Amino acid sequence: MSAPRPDPRYASASRPINLRTAPREAPAVPPQVHASVRQRLQSTHARQLLGTPLHRQLGQPPLQTGPRRPASRRHAVLGLAPMVALVGAWLAWPPSTPTALAAGGLLVAGGLGAAAWALVDGHRARQARAGSAAPVxxxxxxxxxxxxxxxxxxxxxxxxxxxxxxxxxxxxxxxxxxxxxxxxxxxxxxxxxxxxxxxxxxxxxxxxxxxxxxxxxxxxxxxxxxxxxxxxxxxxxxxxxxxxxxxxxxxxxxxxxxxxxxxxxxxxxxxxxxxxxxx
Structure with a gap:
C-alpha cells in the first residue's frame, strides 16, 4: 500500500510561518568594552576635534624670501672668462703683429673683467639673500x-x-x-x-x-x-x-x-x- 500523498493546501517549514505571532529571539548582547579602552577612544576622538597642537602649527615662523637671481649665467661667465683670458694671452705673447697684440690684450681684459663682474655679482646676490631670508x-x-x-x-x-x-x-x-x-x-x-x-x-x-x-x-x-x-x-x-x-x-x-x-x-x-x- 502506497504512502499517503501530502495535502498541497498545507505548507511546512523549519521556522514558524506566522512571524507576527512567533516568539521573538532575544537580541544579541553587545560585547563588553573595557573602561580603559573606552577612555582611550574618547581621548583619541577629543584630540581629533582639537586638531594639531598650536605650538606645532605656529612653531616655524615663515621666512621673508626675496626673489633669487639666476646663478646659471654667472657660473657660465666664471667658466668662460679664464679660457678667454688664456686665448688672449696666447695671441698677445710673443707679439707677432700689432693686430694680434691688440686682439690678445682685448681678450685678456675682457676675460678678467667678466670674471670680476661674476664674482662681485655673486657676492651681492649672497648678501641680498642673507638680508631677505630673515625670519619673521x-x-x-x-x-x-x-x-x-x-x-x-x-x-x-x-x-x-x-x-x-x-x-x-x-x-x-x-x-x-x-x-x-x-x-x-x-x-x-x-x-x-x-x-x-x-x-x-x-x-x-x-x-x-x-x-x-x-x-x-x-x-x-x-x-x-x-x-x-x-x-x-x-x-x-x-x-x-x-x-x-x-x-x-x-x-x-x-x-x-x-x-x-x-x-x-x-x-x-x-x-x-x-x-x-x-x-
Missing amino acids: APAFDMQALVRLDAVLEELAPLAPPATLVQLGELKATLVRVAPLLATAPVNELFTLDDRLYMAEAVRRYLPDSLQGWLQVPAHLRDTPGDGDGDEALSAQALLDRQLTLLQAELHQRERKLGRGAAAKLLQQQRFLAAKHRGG
Missing part, C-alpha cells in the same frame, strides 16, 4: 603656546564635544591671524591694545578660563549656581560663554588685520581714481 618675528610667545596646549591636552578627554568644537574654532582663528599679526604694523587700524589683547588671549585669558573649569569637580560642572545673572550659571555654561566672548574678540581683531592688509590696495585704488578724474 613669531606672532605668539612659544612658551605660552606650549602651556596652552598642555591645558588643552588635560581638558580634552573631560570636556563635552560642543566645547571641544568651540576650542577647535578658537585655535583655527589663532592659526589664521598669526601670519598677519607677525607683520602687521601698529597704526590706527590695528592698535597696540589690539596686539596686546591677542598676546594675552594666548598667554592668560584662554588658559585661565580652562584652568578654572578644570578646578571644578566633574560632578558639579553642570550644577547651576546660587544667585542671579552669571552667578546662576553652571561652570560648563560659564566656560561656554567665555569661549564665545573670546572668539568674538578674536574675530573682531582678525577683521582689523584684514583691513590693514588691504590698506595699500585701497591707497592704490584712490590714486587710480584720482588719476582717472584728473584725465
